[in-house]
Amino acid sequence: MSAADLSRIQGALAPWLTGSRLASDTRLDMETPAENLLAAVTAFRGLAWGYLSAITGLDGLGPAAGPSASEAAPGGAPAQGSASQHGTLGSIEVLYQFCQGPCLATLRVRVPRDRAEVPSISGAVPSAVLFERELSEMLGVHVTGLPGGKRQFLPDDWPPNVFPLRKDFLVESAAPVADSAPSVGSGEAPGTFIVPIGPQHPALKEPGHFEFAVDGEIITGASIRLGYVHRGIEKAAEDRSWVQGLYLVERICGICSHIHATAYALGVEALAGMTIPPRGQAIRTLLCELERIHSHLLWLGVAAHEAGFDTLFMFSWRDRETVMDLLEQLTGNRVNYAANLIGGVKYEIDAPAADAIRRGMDYLEGRARHYLKIVTTDESFLRRTRGVGTISREMSERFGTVGPTARASGVPTDLRAAAPYAAYGQFPVTPVVDQRCDQEARFVVRVRELSECFRVVREILDRLPPGDLSIPAPRKVAEGEAVSRVEAPRGELFYYLRSTGGVKPDRVKVRTPSLCNWAAVVNVVIGQKLADVPVILAGIDPCFSCNDRSLTLRRRGKTGAGGVETWSWEDLRTYGIRWYGGGRS
């Protein structure tokens, strides 16, 4: 996992490349024309190196912007240089970013703006589907051979051929179009029953829309529609200053707000070539771990609630208040702490605060032991979790799952250990891995990770480096690009930042962990019981409840002359009366 690996890749892919460059020990930059892309990616997969971390699309490489591309390692100085000399007005660049440990290998494809077209790589890399769909919807790059033509992120009434991440996009051009076909609704075979779930569900966070084709209790097909909370943050970030962006990305997710701000800040600091004082980095790391504790306890409660174990829900949420109090004491807010600055952190940890944190950790340590006992021994709970929703290691790697979901499938992936950022170099973390691959493993992994968090928090408090919290940040950030990868509570969080030397970012690309986990989950529910769906979906943490079943029952064939037939409640009632009252006999 080093420069040697990267040169091996460079050599193996050479026949398809038009240019390549080792930017540093951990960064490889390659260029390939669109027609060679699939062959290059297939050869790449043949090397069995790394996984596809993100697909980033860039627009607006005009002559003013300049074609210079420099890579920067998080925490290190950006290495100047240029691999792509022919930046022309009217081209879109697509970056296929593969990672392993701290190494990043980027395949760049440049396509003309008016005929933006790349082949789909989902045949070689199954996890690429959602990334490619995002690319085609947001940037208007036509991905040939991409399965499924339905919208995933933008609303149904979004006009065709308007792409929000293009630089010449105007909000006015996105006015709703009439008579748009709804993108929900599945293409299942005639005669199947579809149970739609979402987007409104009672206890939980992100609205998504799922449709499950069922045969009795057993699920035979699943589809997903995202985009209910799509707000257009990547575009908004291009319109805000570097500092404003920090507070915007914090609001991508209220649960893991600090880690988003951390990833963004690390990226900007790398671009600007700043060296952050060790104390600032340590406190940043400490807050990351406190946030992970709150997020895991939150998940534990919600996932238990989905399994019908409300007692555990209430207990874990009661205990979660311990860490919420600590966060509030340190930063003044319970959620969205705004602790990060570009250049360090805002908040100091003094002796009384450190003692309060230690007391909190002691209390939670005991509780975590108790929870571990519950999730591994409670007989009725185990019936909902053991052997349910099994994602094998092979499947997990194929679909590119991340975070605790992957670790519960035996994949030892944890960026805190594999590519230490912030202060994880001084305070190492051991990844918690479980080989059982089922829902129980996901509970065990997260609860055991809590203990690891407590240990790291104590260690940071014991060895908190002296010195300043932050250094001043420049208003303008040097030209270049940076990739920043951090381990969010739910898995690898990927940020790509590009600066043209101004007061605003040129591009902010965010790839959140949940996007990687959907593909595996949509596949794993097939063959499972409908009643297990909430538990399985909750397992990857975009928690979810089944309580809302606003039954729009669709049935094909029979009466509807082959078309889709939507039954009203009255139809359902009549059908029910007929079914139970003699109609059957």
Add this chain to the structure above:
Amino acid sequence: MRKEGLMAATVHGLPAAFRRALEAVALWSRVNSPWLVHFNSGSCNGCDIEILATLAPRWDLERFGAKLWGSPRHADVLVCTGPVTRLARERLVRVYEQMPAPKFVVAVGSCGITGGAFHGCYNIVGDIGDVVPVDVYVPGCPPRPEAIIDGVIQLLTRLRPPKARRHAAKAAAPGGAA
């Protein structure tokens, strides 16, 4: 918003005094046991987890008789978070329309008031008040659980008949009689 609910239709034709008594009972039960339905129309989850925290043991909104319920068809109060995205708009209206009258909306968080940090984004149609009528706004990013409780209690206080309202205000005042 329709003033008369299902109850009014059922008791139609009964003597006026009896009807008044029934409506008083309905109001009493509504104020003492409001059922909430939660909808996220584009929020960052910050408000949503605080709403859940409000229902968890530390704050325990349920001591006021409130209950978070999954189906809008059984709910009295819609607790809504976030700015309204283009895709969620139709669902928000649908959830609101599925609720039986009389129904009330509590918008939680700064985004629900003005769009907050997402004001002006291309996929945002506006704040919650642009889409459904809002009775109580709870500001904050996110509001603390105490603030959310205060929002719900303000709504319930307003629903009470005037005499009971005065009594409740006195009890809530510092040093007021219980």
